[in-house]
Each structure stands twice: as structure tokens, then as C-alpha cells.
Amino acid sequence: MKARTLKKDKVNIITLGCSKNMVDSEVFSGQLQANGIESVHENRKLDHNIVVVNTCGFIDKAKEESVNTILQQVDLKRSGKLDKVYVTGCLSERYRNDLMNEIPEVDAWFGTMELPLMMKQFNADYRAELIGERMLATPKHYAYLKISEGCNRTCSFCAIPLMRGQHVSKTIEEVVAEAKRLVNMGVREIMLIAQELTYYGLDIYKKRALSELLKHLSDVPGLTWIRLHYAYPHKFPLEILDVMRERDNICNYLDMPLQHISDNMLTAMKRQITRKDITELLANVRDRVPGICIRTTLITGFPGETRDDVEDLKNFLEEERLDRVGIFTYSHEENTSAYGLVDNISAEEKEERAQEIMEVQQEISLEKNQEKVGKVFKVIIDKKEAGRYLARTEFDSVEVDNEVVIESKKALPIGDFVNVRITKAFDYDLEGEVVA
Structure with a gap:
């Protein structure tokens, strides 16, 4: 048998x-x-x-x-x-x-x-x-690198501290060791992530230590791009911008979720910052790193949001001309402090407001992309689809930002960096050709 x-x-x-x-x-x-x-x-x-x-x-x-x-x-x-x-x-x-x-x-x-x-x-x-060792779910040329867990903020809309606990930073040595392992696996670009990057180090070093971490990471051989995601604007450590400006392999890119801009909404959301603070911070960021790409996330439909608040957001986008904007509609979450407020804006109205705001940003994005036509950018080749290559500049993160579409008879290895001249611009994407 x-x-x-x-x-x-x-x-x-x-x-x-x-x-x-x-x-x-x-x-x-x-x-x-x-x-x-x-x-x-x-x-x-x-x-x-x-x-x-x-x-x-x-x-x-x-x-x-x-x-x-x-x-x-x-x-x-x-x-x-x-x-x-x-x-x-x-x-x-x-x-x-x-x-x-x-x-x-x-x-x-x-x-x-x-x-x-x-x-x-x-x-x-x-x-x-084996802490820090992973089997990548991403293509092997880029990876996300989590530098801390949890969050100490008390934003009124957010349930993440309920699910992830208080902020706990990894040590600089742990993060650098993980980055080196990733590079040995073929990773060329890492995206630093945390619930709040800019709080990094306060729990273990008793000071904000992101700038020090960036210096150590930028010294890792073979690490071509380092990208920063989720920087909280309150008490933003400006010294990280000096490191960004000085180090070639730190992308001139900053993801800073603002959530709103009208003072009454910022107060209700418990964001610990005012519109004046935000506009001054943005000016400072741009002054220290000329040409930096700033990405933000916004929330519309928060309890009590008025038409004036929506107009404030639209005017703000037109004034500041941020490079990248994502938007969420407010979700009424149990056990958050905002849950005690009346969620009195319909789902349809929330979606309409989000669409209205994104139409303003769509125009800005098109205009900014048109300014790139004729210019040459270093890009990373992400994949090949339908006979064309899809790539990104240092100003674009994976999945959420623009792509550069390239037609090339010559094979372009995935994960390689090439120089591309932009030939066409669309609302959210670009077309280009490889240059020697």
C-alpha cells in the first residue's frame, strides 16, 4: 500500500x-x-x-x-x-x-x-x-523602514493610539542595521515610516533624534534614496532639513499631514498648531531646502466644518501650491474624543467637499508638472507594463504620487536609475525619454 x-x-x-x-x-x-x-x-x-x-x-x-x-x-x-x-x-x-x-x-x-x-x-x-529581518512584499529595489511604533499624540479624530499604543522608538543602531540588511537584499530606496517620524528619539534619547538618525542612514553604502513619510508639523525639528540639504541621498521630499488649515478645525482636531504656524513652517521648509517636494494629507467633513472652512482649504492650496495632496473624508471613530461630537455632515456632502478640494489641487498639479517639461530628472525604474516603463523621480513616492512613463527600445533594468527628459505633462503623471 x-x-x-x-x-x-x-x-x-x-x-x-x-x-x-x-x-x-x-x-x-x-x-x-x-x-x-x-x-x-x-x-x-x-x-x-x-x-x-x-x-x-x-x-x-x-x-x-x-x-x-x-x-x-x-x-x-x-x-x-x-x-x-x-x-x-x-x-x-x-x-x-x-x-x-x-x-x-x-x-x-x-x-x-x-x-x-x-x-x-x-x-x-x-x-x-531575527528582529529587523524580513521577506519583502515590495519589489526588491525599494522597501519601507519603520523607525518607531505607536503614537503619543491625541488628535481627536484618530484611533491609531488605541490600536498601536504609545510611541516606542527603535535605536539608531537597530535602524541602521536593518537598512544595511535591506541594501544587501538589493534595496536601493528606503521610505522611513512611523506614525510620527519627527517624535523619533524622544522616548529613548530624551531629544528629537531624527536628524542624527538620517546622518547615520545616509552613510550606509549602496543606499541611493532615503525618503521621509509622516512628519507631524507641531514642534517640527528644522535641523532635519539641514541634513536633507547636505546629503545627496536624502530625497528632497517631505510628507507632512496637515489635516486642515482653518483654526477652528485645527483646534477641534487637537492638532496643537495654527494656520499662522503652518504657513511659517512651510516657508521655513522651502527656505532651507529650495525645490523640496511637500506632500500633505487633509480631512474634510469633520464635525462642525463649515463652507467657510472648505473655502479656507481651497484658498490655502492655491496660495501654498503644495506638490502632492491626498484627502480623506472624516470617519466617526468610537473611543476618540471627536466621537462625542455630532457627525452631522452626510457622507455625500463629505465626498462632494473632498472632490471640490481635489479639483483645486488637480489644476495645481498639472501646472507644476508642465513646468517640468524639457527638464532632465534622475528616476528609478519601478516596473514594465504594456511595453512601457514606469519610473519615479525623487519627488515621488511609491503608489501615492506621480509616475514617469518611458518608452524605450533599450532594456531598462528594474531598480536601476536613469536620466530622463520630460516630454509631456498630465494632471498626475509625466512622460519622458531616456538621455545619455
Whole structure:
């Protein structure tokens, strides 16, 4: 009689939400691999038998997407196509008890900081010596690098501290060691992420230490681009701009979520800053790093927002002409201080306001792109699609910003840097040709 063979487990990790979640999934995947367990990210072959859904619980749309994804995986389990479904991440951290009752088919639920417990489900050891080692879910030429966890801010709309806890910085040595490992894996560009980059170091060094961290990172051989995401404007450490200006491999790019600009909204959101402070900060940033690209995120539809507040935002964008703008509609989140306010603006009105604001930014983006026509920029080649290459300048981050479309008969290796002359400009993208 033929002996029965047991098929080894294969784990598919589905990541929802932000880049910080992606890093968590990559770390989890690295731990599985170190224990001899095969893992994949977003597996389309459907040849896995276990799924781990890393959820987002930030706003209503993200929560809905997370729940729908869990239900899809549970359906696959019911039909015999999966053995196990596990759930982790922010939604699980925040609503675990409710979800356990509503979706009992899930085999286990884990919070945001329970990787050692999750490993036990696989009869595997959590190996602390592997901290910082990951299996990348991104293309190998770029990666996200998380420099801290959690947040000490008390913005009235935000539930992230409820899901991620208080701010905890990694040491400079840990971050640099992780950057070196990434470079050895082929990474050329790292995007520094945290809930708040500019708070970095206060907990362990008793001072804001992002500028010192940047100096050490920029000395890592082979690291061509370093990009800064999520800088809080209140008490912004201006010295990081001096390092940015002095170091060639730190991109002239700053992602600084402002959320709003009218003083009554900033006060209601507990942002600890005024419109005057913001305009002075932006002027200072541009003065210290001429030509810097500034990206921001805004919220519209916050309780009490008036038409005048919306006009303030539109006027602000026209005056400041920021390079990149993303916008969220307000989501009424339990256990935030804003939850006590009346969410009296309809979903339709919130969307209309967001559209109105983005139409202003669309014009600005087109005008700024048109100014680039005829100029030469260094770009990184991200991928090839439909016979054309898609690339980015130092002023563009992955997925959220502009792309440069290149047609080239000569092969352009993914992850390489080339010089491109811009030939056409559109609202949010550019076309260019390679120059020697």
C-alpha cells in the first residue's frame, strides 16, 4: 500500500491598510521562513492552505474592506479550499471580542503586537535575534523602514493610539542595521515610516533624534534614496532639513499631514498648531531646502466644518501650491474624543467637499508638472507594463504620487536609475525619454 504523505503548510499573508502593516507582514513572513514554513504575500496561485489576514481599522472604508476580506477567506475555508484562517492587525486589536462572536469560523485572532503568540499557532518559535529581518512584499529595489511604533499624540479624530499604543522608538543602531540588511537584499530606496517620524528619539534619547538618525542612514553604502513619510508639523525639528540639504541621498521630499488649515478645525482636531504656524513652517521648509517636494494629507467633513472652512482649504492650496495632496473624508471613530461630537455632515456632502478640494489641487498639479517639461530628472525604474516603463523621480513616492512613463527600445533594468527628459505633462503623471 502506498504510504500517505502529509503536505507541508503554505501560508498566504494578505495585507490591508498602510505601509506600517506591510512591514509587520514582512517581519512575520521572515519569522515563518526562519522556522522552515513556506510563506507568500497576496498569493494568486491559491496553492496555500493557511491564510493570515493583516487588517486595517483606521476608518470606516478600511474596516469594511478588512471584514469583507476575512469573510472571503472564511468562505474558502467552508468550501474546503483552506485549512485555517487567522486574523491579525489593527481591526483585530480593536474589535477582537465583537469579531470573534460575529465570525466564529476564524481560527484565531491576534492584536498588533502579538507576533510571538501568532508563531505558536504554527508550532514555531519567535526568534528575537531575527528582529529587523524580513521577506519583502515590495519589489526588491525599494522597501519601507519603520523607525518607531505607536503614537503619543491625541488628535481627536484618530484611533491609531488605541490600536498601536504609545510611541516606542527603535535605536539608531537597530535602524541602521536593518537598512544595511535591506541594501544587501538589493534595496536601493528606503521610505522611513512611523506614525510620527519627527517624535523619533524622544522616548529613548530624551531629544528629537531624527536628524542624527538620517546622518547615520545616509552613510550606509549602496543606499541611493532615503525618503521621509509622516512628519507631524507641531514642534517640527528644522535641523532635519539641514541634513536633507547636505546629503545627496536624502530625497528632497517631505510628507507632512496637515489635516486642515482653518483654526477652528485645527483646534477641534487637537492638532496643537495654527494656520499662522503652518504657513511659517512651510516657508521655513522651502527656505532651507529650495525645490523640496511637500506632500500633505487633509480631512474634510469633520464635525462642525463649515463652507467657510472648505473655502479656507481651497484658498490655502492655491496660495501654498503644495506638490502632492491626498484627502480623506472624516470617519466617526468610537473611543476618540471627536466621537462625542455630532457627525452631522452626510457622507455625500463629505465626498462632494473632498472632490471640490481635489479639483483645486488637480489644476495645481498639472501646472507644476508642465513646468517640468524639457527638464532632465534622475528616476528609478519601478516596473514594465504594456511595453512601457514606469519610473519615479525623487519627488515621488511609491503608489501615492506621480509616475514617469518611458518608452524605450533599450532594456531598462528594474531598480536601476536613469536620466530622463520630460516630454509631456498630465494632471498626475509625466512622460519622458531616456538621455545619455
